[in-house]
Amino acid sequence: MTQHLNMSIDDLRQTLVRNKASCLSCGRSVTIFSVRHYTVAPEDSGNNHVMFANWTRPSWVYNECDGCGYQTALWKMVKGITARQEKMAIHR
Numbered sequence: 001m002t003q004h005l006n007m008s009i010d011d012l013r014q015t016l017v018r019n020k021a022s023c024l025s026c027g028r029s030v031t032i033f034s035v036r037h038y039t040v041a042p043e044d045s046g047n048n049h050v051m052f053a054n055w056t057r058p059s060w061v062y063n064e065c066d067g068c069g070y071q072t073a074l075w076k077m078v079k080g081i082t083a084r085q086e087k088m089a090i091h092r
């Protein structure tokens with residue numbers, strides 16, 4: 001199922017920056033400019049596609065690193081943020 005987000009793509013970009021999402025390859029922080037997306041036909045969408053508020057086509061969101069050019073999928077960035085937050089909670 002495509003995940004429906006109650007936010008715009010700009011909101012998502014800012015959320016990723018605020019939560020210090022980073023490139024999976026070199027660790028460089030993402031910026032609002034390095035987070036890209038493209039839309040797909042509804043029948044081509046899968047688990048890791050997202051639907052922004054008021055959009056009719058699902059999107060694939062990824063970061064294209066300013067440093068190394070590696071493309072990190074959104075779900076991997078979210079996983080990285082979640083793992084870091086859990087680690088911080090354990091060390092608190």
Ligand SMILES: [Zn+2]
Binds near residue numbers: 023026028065
């Ligand atoms: Zn990188």
